[in-house]
Amino acid sequence: MERRIFLRTCASCGATAALGRTLFGHELPERIPRPDVKTMEGGLWAMCDREEEKLRQSPLRLRDAILPAYIQGIACRLGQVHCPDIRTYVMRTPYFNANMAPNGMMQVWTGLLLRCMNEAQVAAILGHEIGHYALRHGLEQLKDAKSRSAFASVIMVIPVAGPLAALGTMAGGFAYSRDHERAADRIGLELMAKAGYPPMEASHVWANLLDELKAEKDWSGDASKRSVMFSTHPQEAEREKTLQDLATAMGGNDRDPGVAPLRRAIAAQRMEWMEDELKRRRFGESFALFTRLCKTEPQDGMACYFLGETYRLRNSDGDLELAMTTYAKAADLPGVPPEVHRAMGRLHRKAGRTEEMKKAYFRYLELRPEAEDAEMIRSYLGVSQ
Amino acid sequence: MKRSGALRFFAMTLLLGAGLGLSAQTRRAEGVTKLPEGATVVVMPMDVELYALTAGGVREPKAEWTEKARKNLTDALLARTAPGKVTFKLFQGEQNETLAELGHLTNAVANTIWIHHYGAMKLPGKGGRLDWTLGEDASLIAKAMPADYALFLFLRDSTATGGRVATMAMMAVLGVGVPGGSQVGYASLVDLKDGKVVWFNRMVKFSGDVREAEPARQTLENLLQEFPD
Amino acid sequence: MRKSWIVLSLLLATGCVSPVTWVGVPVVAETVLPGQFSVKGQAGWNRLDEGGKVDRDLWWTVNGAPLDLVRFFTGLAPGQPMIQVKGQAAQKRMPTFQAKMQPEEIVEMYEALVTSDGNTFKRDKLAPCAFAGGDGFRFEFTLVRKSDEVTLKGAGWGVVRNDKLYLMVFQAARIHYYPDLLPKVEAMAASARIGA
Ligand SMILES: [Zn+2]
Numbered sequence: 001m002e003r004r005i006f007l008r009t010c011a012s013c014g015a016t017a018a019l020g021r022t023l024f025g026h027e028l029p030e031r032i033p034r035p036d037v038k039t040m041e042g043g044l045w046a047m048c049d050r051e052e053e054k055l056r057q058s059p060l061r062l063r064d065a066i067l068p069a070y071i072q073g074i075a076c077r078l079g080q081v082h083c084p085d086i087r088t089y090v091m092r093t094p095y096f097n098a099n100m101a102p103n104g105m106m107q108v109w110t111g112l113l114l115r116c117m118n119e120a121q122v123a124a125i126l127g128h129e130i131g132h133y134a135l136r137h138g139l140e141q142l143k144d145a146k147s148r149s150a151f152a153s154v155i156m157v158i159p160v161a162g163p164l165a166a167l168g169t170m171a172g173g174f175a176y177s178r179d180h181e182r183a184a185d186r187i188g189l190e191l192m193a194k195a196g197y198p199p200m201e202a203s204h205v206w207a208n209l210l211d212e213l214k215a216e217k218d219w220s221g222d223a224s225k226r227s228v229m230f231s232t233h234p235q236e237a238e239r240e241k242t243l244q245d246l247a248t249a250m251g252g253n254d255r256d257p258g259v260a261p262l263r264r265a266i267a268a269q270r271m272e273w274m275e276d277e278l279k280r281r282r283f284g285e286s287f288a289l290f291t292r293l294c295k296t297e298p299q300d301g302m303a304c305y306f307l308g309e310t311y312r313l314r315n316s317d318g319d320l321e322l323a324m325t326t327y328a329k330a331a332d333l334p335g336v337p338p339e340v341h342r343a344m345g346r347l348h349r350k351a352g353r354t355e356e357m358k359k360a361y362f363r364y365l366e367l368r369p370e371a372e373d374a375e376m377i378r379s380y381l382g383v384s385q
Numbered sequence: 386m387k388r389s390g391a392l393r394f395f396a397m398t399l400l401l402g403a404g405l406g407l408s409a410q411t412r413r414a415e416g417v418t419k420l421p422e423g424a425t426v427v428v429m430p431m432d433v434e435l436y437a438l439t440a441g442g443v444r445e446p447k448a449e450w451t452e453k454a455r456k457n458l459t460d461a462l463l464a465r466t467a468p469g470k471v472t473f474k475l476f477q478g479e480q481n482e483t484l485a486e487l488g489h490l491t492n493a494v495a496n497t498i499w500i501h502h503y504g505a506m507k508l509p510g511k512g513g514r515l516d517w518t519l520g521e522d523a524s525l526i527a528k529a530m531p532a533d534y535a536l537f538l539f540l541r542d543s544t545a546t547g548g549r550v551a552t553m554a555m556m557a558v559l560g561v562g563v564p565g566g567s568q569v570g571y572a573s574l575v576d577l578k579d580g581k582v583v584w585f586n587r588m589v590k591f592s593g594d595v596r597e598a599e600p601a602r603q604t605l606e607n608l609l610q611e612f613p614d
Numbered sequence: 615m616r617k618s619w620i621v622l623s624l625l626l627a628t629g630c631v632s633p634v635t636w637v638g639v640p641v642v643a644e645t646v647l648p649g650q651f652s653v654k655g656q657a658g659w660n661r662l663d664e665g666g667k668v669d670r671d672l673w674w675t676v677n678g679a680p681l682d683l684v685r686f687f688t689g690l691a692p693g694q695p696m697i698q699v700k701g702q703a704a705q706k707r708m709p710t711f712q713a714k715m716q717p718e719e720i721v722e723m724y725e726a727l728v729t730s731d732g733n734t735f736k737r738d739k740l741a742p743c744a745f746a747g748g749d750g751f752r753f754e755f756t757l758v759r760k761s762d763e764v765t766l767k768g769a770g771w772g773v774v775r776n777d778k779l780y781l782m783v784f785q786a787a788r789i790h791y792y793p794d795l796l797p798k799v800e801a802m803a804a805s806a807r808i809g810a
Pocket of ligand 1: 128132176181184
């Protein structure tokens with residue numbers, strides 16, 4: 001069974017031969033030594049080192065004591081012998097992305113962490129990126145680009161997102177080949193399993209993202225690709241199916257995916273990220289995301305409040321009523337932020353329901369007496385300083 | 386400057402430099418003619434990168450070239466030290482978050498000077514003066530490494546390799562211009578008392594080589610044109 | 615950002631558009647902007663002139679837009695977005711002004727404008743404030759610009775008059791430029807008037 005699926009799913013996969021024994025029960029390639037500066041790989045590394053220095057100084061890098069260490073820990077467990085060579089950086093940016101440069105620098109974006117339902121899903125992505133790293137896909141990509149036709153227009157071969165703004169460059173100039181993606185997916189599964197995670201979660205990552213993209217398309221009518229990862233990663237539906245088949249064959253899917261540890265690690269920043277998420281104004285995606293979070297954990301007051309916010313901002317027909325009922329529900333749940341009362345107050349005020357407005361706004365001020373908008377709220381209440 | 390910024394900047398400046406020519410803008414702030422005698426200039430870590438431009442137009446980072454270029458440029462710069470006049474020394478202070486923020490601002494200021502002082506987008510309110518600053522926080526650099534001035538240096542160099550040179554020659558026969566190597570850079574001198582940019586120069590060239598000591602010294606000379614030492 | 619200086623320079627360099635230039639702001643008692651909105655001119659400011667085209671998003675700067683920038687949105691009518699963007703889906707994501715919007719929603723609209731490319735925005739303060747002769751509001755914020763990772767601080771003033779929005783937002787590098795120019799911009803905001 002195991003072999004049959006493996007053969008079927010990999011029949012068209014050119015990289016399989018090269019990758020061969022690293023799959024299913026075999027070891028990762030050995031640690032990658034620092035290459036000589038004279039070589040092409042040395043050039044890549046040096047450039048990545050300089051990017052890494054810039055990343056360290058970025059104001060968007062998370063510097064708290066808990067989360068970066070937590071992510072580094074996951075990467076280390078997955079990376080096995082490569083652990084000492086992997087350096088993770090969590091970057092505050094609301095998009096779904098992670099990447100790993102040839103020199104061992106790995107970026108994980110907060111938009112990705114917000115979307116992961118458990119630690120195993122984080123591990124699935126980190127494992128995939130470690131796969132690209134261990135198999136030196138960055139170098140192969142550069143070699144490949146160099147050997148391409150002589151009159152190709154100038155393309156930038158930059159295997160690091162480095163500055164977050166380099167996204168476009170990344171997506172356009174440095175898409176890994178499909179074969180590389182398949183190979184990285186397989187290594188990712190293998191590493192997950194070895195580290196004790198249920199490999200099935202890898203396919204859930206893609207299923208969830210696909211859901212979000214569909215919802216966005218329905219809402220905006222925009223068929224173009226929204227996610228950075230999707231523009232560089234092939235055929236998501238097919239990929240989801242493949243990951244699912246492989247995970248089934250591997251077994252171990254009844255293991256604990258680690259919901260609580262991830263939630264603990266991101267607790268302090270989760271609200272900020274949800275705000276960031278809404279600022280993207282991809283309300284289709286946000287709607288799918290918050291609906292998923294609320295459904296999975298019906299007691300999640302925070303996610304439920306932000307679902308209400310999504311309705312309010314989307315503001316299609318009937319959305320304000322839906323926002324109100326969602327806020328009202330969220331208000332009674334644990335973990336809901338005091339801002340839920342402000343949100344209700346605003347809707348009451350606009351609808352001219354003075355008594356309800358006062359009640360909600362006073363509650364907000366009671367819970368957040370030092371709020372930066374307290375003066376504004378007091379003016380709505382007709383209360384002077 | 387971050388990579389995308391740097392590369393966009395790179396492409397843009399090539400275009401602007403080629404299209405508009407280099408206008409004769411003053412490189413010095415008002416009232417600046419010479420640095421005071423005995424002044425010390427701390428050289429901030431240089432933002433230098435060298436690439437090989439291949440036949441297909443791929444820009445391949447070259448670590449060895451970059452290392453050599455840095456060393457050559459550093460040596461040439463330190464050799465400018467004139468006893469009793471201006472002393473150059475390398476920044477060896479601790480990096481911290483404020484210095485990093487200053488670094489980001491330095492890049493933004495350099496881009497702005499490039500566009501609004503040298504470029505076509507002049508700001509009439511500036512009246513042609515070189516009048517930009519990093520603000521008083523620049524004194525934090527002197528705290529990390531005592532000095533009177535700080536010098537920031539940025540250089541991107543791409544050198545056409547054999548295949549590229551052949552392509553250029555071939556296409557030239559067909560009447561099509563294919564860009565070869567180029568050097569784009571700037572240098573900025575900041576007064577650490579008040580953060581004022583006292584001198585700034587930009588450079589766009591289509592020749593030059595910083596991998597060897599002598600041509601690197603010449604590139605530095607170009608970069609440091611009208612430097613007030 | 616729509617009017618990114620790079621795009622502008624490139625367009626200008628390649629001669630694709632009618633000239634886009636910065637012109638000096640005259641130091642006169644009243645500089646009239648669209649929507650019969652006016653402020654008192656100050657020395658040193660430059661305004662972006664897009665070939666004489668009247669825009670609803672006007673840019674003023676002293677040192678260059680990446681370092682300091684005042685944006686005016688004057689006389690925005692209900693149903694209008696703050697800026698026009700290319701593409702139906704993109705425009706749909708752009709919020710439009712509604713007459714019944716509360717101050718925090720107007721700030722949210724500006725926030726959407728400046729975070730659409732992934733910049734992080736944090737509102738630091740929102741309070742009632744007289745502006746252009748009406749009961750308006752004032753807000754402050756911190757913005758990290760993703761493209762060059764410069765941290766900016768900002769302050770904005772707004773008022774809704776006869777169902778139209780008048781908004782003036784200042785943002786500048788947190789180091790030096792914001793504190794340096796804020797008093798001037800405060801004076802400018804205090805001089806704002808609506809009507810002939
Ligand atoms: Zn991948």
